Amino acid sequence: MLLPLGSADEIGPSVTNRHVVLEKFRKVTADRGFREIATPVVEYASTFIHPSVGMMLQDMMKWFNAQGEIEVLRPDWTTAIARALGGRPISHQKWAYQGPIYDLRKPGLERHQAGIEIIDLPELLGEVECLLTAVAFLKNLKIGPVIIELAHAAIFDQFVQPLGLEEETKEKLRKAMHDKRKDEVASLVTKYGDAVAVNAFMDLIDAYGTSTILEVYQEKWCGQPERLSVLNHLRKLVAVLQDCGVDDVLIDLGSVKKMPYYSGTLFRGFIKANGNVCFSGGRYDPLYDYFGKKTTAVGLAFDVDVLADELRPEPKRERICLVATEDTLAQAEKLRQQFPNAIVDIRFSADGTYDRVVYVEKDPQNEKAVDAHGSLYSPE
Amino acid sequence: MVPCIALSKGRLEKAAIDFFEAEPLVDKGRKLCIETNRYRFIFAKGIDVATYVEYGIADLGIVGEDILLEYQPDVFDLFPLSFGQCRFSLAGKPGHIVTGPKKRIATKYPNITLNYFRKRGESVDIVKLEGSVELAPVLGLADAIVDIVETGSTLKENGLVVYDDIRPISARLIANRSALKVKREVLKPLLERFQEKEVGA
Numbered sequence: 001m002l003l004p005l006g007s008a009d010e011i012g013p014s015v016t017n018r019h020v021v022l023e024k025f026r027k028v029t030a031d032r033g034f035r036e037i038a039t040p041v042v043e044y045a046s047t048f049i050h051p052s053v054g055m056m057l058q059d060m061m062k063w064f065n066a067q068g069e070i071e072v073l074r075p076d077w078t079t080a081i082a083r084a085l086g087g088r089p090i091s092h093q094k095w096a097y098q099g100p101i102y103d104l105r106k107p108g109l110e111r112h113q114a115g116i117e118i119i120d121l122p123e124l125l126g127e128v129e130c131l132l133t134a135v136a137f138l139k140n141l142k143i144g145p146v147i148i149e150l151a152h153a154a155i156f157d158q159f160v161q162p163l164g165l166e167e168e169t170k171e172k173l174r175k176a177m178h179d180k181r182k183d184e185v186a187s188l189v190t191k192y193g194d195a196v197a198v199n200a201f202m203d204l205i206d207a208y209g210t211s212t213i214l215e216v217y218q219e220k221w222c223g224q225p226e227r228l229s230v231l232n233h234l235r236k237l238v239a240v241l242q243d244c245g246v247d248d249v250l251i252d253l254g255s256v257k258k259m260p261y262y263s264g265t266l267f268r269g270f271i272k273a274n275g276n277v278c279f280s281g282g283r284y285d286p287l288y289d290y291f292g293k294k295t296t297a298v299g300l301a302f303d304v305d306v307l308a309d310e311l312r313p314e315p316k317r318e319r320i321c322l323v324a325t326e327d328t329l330a331q332a333e334k335l336r337q338q339f340p341n342a343i344v345d346i347r348f349s350a351d352g353t354y355d356r357v358v359y360v361e362k363d364p365q366n367e368k369a370v371d372a373h374g375s376l377y378s379p380e
Numbered sequence: 381m382v383p384c385i386a387l388s389k390g391r392l393e394k395a396a397i398d399f400f401e402a403e404p405l406v407d408k409g410r411k412l413c414i415e416t417n418r419y420r421f422i423f424a425k426g427i428d429v430a431t432y433v434e435y436g437i438a439d440l441g442i443v444g445e446d447i448l449l450e451y452q453p454d455v456f457d458l459f460p461l462s463f464g465q466c467r468f469s470l471a472g473k474p475g476h477i478v479t480g481p482k483k484r485i486a487t488k489y490p491n492i493t494l495n496y497f498r499k500r501g502e503s504v505d506i507v508k509l510e511g512s513v514e515l516a517p518v519l520g521l522a523d524a525i526v527d528i529v530e531t532g533s534t535l536k537e538n539g540l541v542v543y544d545d546i547r548p549i550s551a552r553l554i555a556n557r558s559a560l561k562v563k564r565e566v567l568k569p570l571l572e573r574f575q576e577k578e579v580g581a
Binding site: 147149179180181182183208209250252270272274275276277 | 436455456457458459460555556558559560561562563564
């Protein structure tokens with residue numbers, strides 16, 4: 001039987017690696033006080049397509065239910081969790097989740113994510129906890145080096161506000177900034193602003209680099225308290241990261257939010273060796289506001305498939321075959337416990353694929369095992 | 381770690397090769413992958429250039445804006461280049477009268493065509509063709525075409541006229557979203573060179 005385009009059976013290392021990633025994620029997040037949350041894989045489309053959320057119906061796997069309502073396979077974890085937590089009187093603040101999402105824009109129908117959501121904590125504390133959880137998790141997986149990129153959704157809004165743009169034009173400008181499409185940005189800003197505004201936007205597109213760029217823009221944006229406040233916030237995050245041994249920090253002041261609900265700091269992690277994005281997230285207080293909870297909210301999601309690809313193979317373990325008979329199966333099972341660090345298989349005969357073969361002989365008085373050469377085996 | 385640059389074969393190929401002034405490119409023959417001491421070049425069809433850049437195989441790419449508008453790859457679309465300039469036009473036979481209930485438009489670019497007619501508030505049917513689009517109105521397959529027009533001579537030789545100029549386009553420099561940041565130290569001098577050349581052009 002064939003599979004639909006984008007679907008795949010997974011056998012062997014790709015499944016094993018994914019489970020290793022998820023097991024370590026559970027351990028790291030549990031140790032840091034995160035509680036687990038899961039939402040259903042089937043939701044109403046209306047949860048995701050409201051303008052406050054901003055997802056597009058054409059990007060979702062969807063169908064009509066018997067009542068004519070559109071249901072979708074979960075396209076986004078953050079929104080689903082905001083829906084789940086927003087309507088509940090919950091006091092716990094740190095949440096962890098793991099599971100698939102379905103997004104028709106991405107190759108492959110199913111993407112696996114694991115992520116964290118932190119609500120109701122002071123801004124800096126929540127963001128630092130997000131980033132340092134990511135650092136701890138990646139370190140635990142022995143994945144790296146990783147570059148962390150910091151940006152801030154408010155900068156674009158601050159630049160656009162004086163232009164007095166209509167929503168449609170603002171969206172065009174946001175898209176052009178997202179693509180770093182200089183000619184389009186210049187053309188749009190020219191219609192609504194002066195040469196100073198055009199130059200400021202051109203400069204903003206190129207405002208990415210190491211964290212030293214924050215000092216450069218501290219001078220350039222002198223006398224503009226809103227922008228300086230953003231820089232100051234980013235500088236505090238950089239300082240904490242650097243104090244925790246994370247030196248590869250990138251800043252992109254010209255970065256814009258991809259989803260309308262982002263309202264503050266944005267972050268992404270790149271695998272340095274190949275540029276793959278292994279996590280992304282940011283602050284999205286307005287999303288919880290939309291779902292009925294006035295609170296702070298920040299989180300990030302790891303791309304489990306990217307992380308699973310990056311995992312180094314585990315050290316090879318010895319493979320032992322205990323060759324038993326119908327009468328010695330129980331004895332063999334007892335012997336199995338004596339090889340805690342090996343992969344132990346019990347068979348009636350051994351092929352040549354094992355590192356060691358041990359024959360289990362029936363002796364009710366004195367259980368014994370002999371190795372492949374016939375001598376009595378005694379575990380070390 | 382030399383930058384990998386994907387170049388479009390065909391219409392934009394010569395101009396892109398001239399731009400880099402790299403000796404091994406001139407006599408590359410049919411090789412699709414060339415490495416100099418400064419760059420690694422790969423040659424592919426326009427849409428594949430965008431795909432190689434989107435997936436991070438290539439760091440930068442030179443590709444026609446037609447590809448970017450039609451397929452919307454997830455890349456940084458940095459700036460226009462001074463070559464490959466032409467325009468998207470709606471064209472057909474002079475004085476042609478539409479007899480069917482809807483106009484039928486032949487094109488290699490169904491998304492661009494649909495967007496254009498939607499903005500005009502007009503419903504049309506689209507026939508997707510892969511090349512020699514000018515044939516469609518001549519042979520009665522379509523009422524008009526939407527296609528790239530460079531000099532207009534192909535239209536003229538096939539007895540077609542431009543009904544409407546949709547938008548000018550050119551070759552563009554695109555970049556992989558991660559590479560532009562992660563490999564910024566090696567890409568920055570190249571981007572500056574591009575910008576200097578373009579400003580001077």
